[in-house]
Amino acid sequence: MLTSKQRAKLRALANDQQPIFQIGKNGISDVFCDEIGEALEKRELIKCTVLETAMLTARQAAEAVAEATGADVVQCIGSRFVLYRESKKNKLIEL
Known part of the structure; x- marks a missing residue:
């Protein structure tokens, strides 16, 4: 669980990032969760987008992916959300 200060720092770091995953009608x-898990291991912080054709809201998608990958939801704004999970092998972000 992230504290509010940790969450604020992660939001600031994610501000410059571009989304690397999209959730659509499928x-x-x-397999999608496995790919996100691998990306989280390499980057620790990722941004995803939920397309209009998806049957989920950004909040629902973020919670589902976070539960499946063991990540924390940093923020949800509009159709985008940010996830964080500490890397086991190469820690990049110091909280």
Whole structure:
């Protein structure tokens, strides 16, 4: 669980990032969650977008992906959300 100060720092870091994953009409699959897990291991902080054709809101998608990958939801704004999970092998972000 992230504190408000940690969350604020992560939001600031994510501000410059571009979304690297999109959730569309196919929704969230196991393969998709595995790919996000790998990206979280490499980057620790990722931004995703939920397309209008998806059957989920950004909040629902963020919570589902976070639960499947063991990540924390940093923020949800509009159709985008940011996830954070501390890397086991190469820690990049110091909280």
